[in-house]
Amino acid sequence: MLKKSLTLFAIAFSAYIPFAPLAAKAETTATYYSSAYVGSPTASGEPYSEGAFTAAHPSYRLGTVVRVTNLNNGRSVTVRINDRCNCGIDLSRAAAGQIGLLSSGVAPVTVRPLR
Template identity: 50%
Template sequence: MKFKSPRAPLGALLFASTIAVSAAAPASASTEACGRASWYALTSKTASGERMDPAKFTAAHPRLRFGTRVEVVNPRNGKSVVVRINDRGPFIKGRIIDVSKAAARELGMIRSGVAKVCYKVVS
């Protein structure tokens, strides 16, 4: 004889609702953020499969969909640029986005290599 737990349906319901909340949270949490950014100028393939071009306005983000357009603002000097997400990263703790060299030049962060920025998804 099999033992049936009276809590199984409730547990399954709680598990399913946790998954639904977890799946929705990262998308809304990552549409706007502030933190440290860096830049990179490799010419290898990106996670999206295209070749990285340091002259284009692109960026790496850990979760946003490839092709998402993001406005990145450097609050220190007020400069901003719109970049397209085409890679995954950054892989250094405390950084929220990696931008291409061209984007970094527009933001005024080439010399420093890193800067505090804020970003928001624009499309």
């Protein structure tokens, strides 16, 4: 029984995907939240606000501050990760507007963690 429990633990532990390291800079695709999510709780527990400079990311730790740069126009914004997503990065409406993402809805970006 103990061996079976340890084996299951080893399998579960080996399947763990660690959070992205803070030194990583990555190219990905940015989108932005629909207005339908305003007031909905994020993974951090705070309600989503269109006016906040926040974002959802699949692997950075909640609370991580990142710099997102739109590769189409060079504009950047600093946001705090407060939610999870299944895409590259999902920005709040305010953050998307700052980098010129509202008209296209999607753009290639670099994401660089700051702290």
